[in-house]
Amino acid sequence: MQHLTTWVGDETAPKSEIMQLVKKEGVKFAQMQFMDILGTVKNVTIPTTKLEKALDEGVFFDGSSVLGYATIEESDMRLKPDLNTFVVLPWLQDNMKTARIVCDVYDHEDNRFDGDPRATLQRLMGRVRKKGWMFxxxxxxxxxxxxxxxxxxxxxxxxxxxxxxxxxxxxxxxxxxxxxxxxxxxxxxxxxxxxxxxxxxxxxxxxxxxxxxxxx
Structure with a gap:
């Protein structure tokens, strides 16, 4: 992908770079996105005043309300943002200016959640790389x-x-x-x-x- 003023695509993109871009662009909200087992994009939106904390600690949510994710007893789950997916959405401006970050899903024991489609694809990509292939x-x-x-x-x-x-x-x-x-x-x-x-x-x-x- 191209690295533009609204895109942080460097593999070592630090949190400080994202926060500087948020301030420079006047971003007000951040959409923390993930996916359920049917491929439906899910999202929780936070104000950017809470973004730095979210980048450090993630965002907790009730996994029992997401199809195929967790039972009530194990419902505490966490979204950990992948900083390299941060991008400002160009069609929302002024007080509605919004960024999105793709997140990895972790279970109540802070292990990567196997039901996260992104985790499944990453595991498959790892197996492909071990064979010396590219997908x-x-x-x-x-x-x-x-x-x-x-x-x-x-x-x-x-x-x-x-x-x-x-x-x-x-x-x-x-x-x-x-x-x-x-x-x-x-x-x-x-x-x-x-x-x-x-x-x-x-x-x-x-x-x-x-x-x-x-x-x-």
Whole structure:
């Protein structure tokens, strides 16, 4: 990933660098993100006045309320932030300016939680490295744009009737470019974007990276 002013991607990124960036950028909130066993992104948001403590000690949460995580008796779990995933979200500004950090999940005995999908992928990556291999992935994100009705509710009417690689000068094309702009600002290495085969279908391609970086 690119190392931009809103991205701390150095493998040895110290806490002080993050706190300096928070102050410089005027970041007000930090989203501490992790994932459940179904791949749903979970999040707890803290004010950046509590961020330094969270970077040192982590954030405790009730794991019994997260699908597949823990029982009531073993519900005390902790999120430990991976400092190298800190990034400022470019679409939130002023008093809502927010950063996100991907976290590792630890159980009530402070052991890495086996049910954390990120931990599973990291273990697999370790096995791959021991064999002398590299495991890289290059995501291709495909999605559709639909036209809302007169009340603003979603419909199934596509935003255009273009085809593969068609040049569509419409709102869908502009929104796709806006998404790419935000991805670049966050340090993602966007290879290309284009209209896909179906009406209203678009695709954004990222450059390959190791599987953990791609998944984060």
């Amino acid at each position: 890289n992935t290059a995501p291709e994100y495909e999605f559709f744009f639909f036209i809302p009705d007169e009340r603003g509710d979603p419909t199934t009417k596509p935003s255009d009737y273009g085809g593969y690689f068609d040049l569509m000068r419409d709102r869908g094309d502009n929104v796709r470019k806006e998404i790419v702009t935000h991805l670049n600002a966050m340090g993602f290495d966007v290879e290309a974007s284009h209209h896909e085969v179906a009406p209203g279908q678009h695709e954004i391609d990222l450059a390959y990276a190791d599987a953990i970086t791609s998944a984060d």
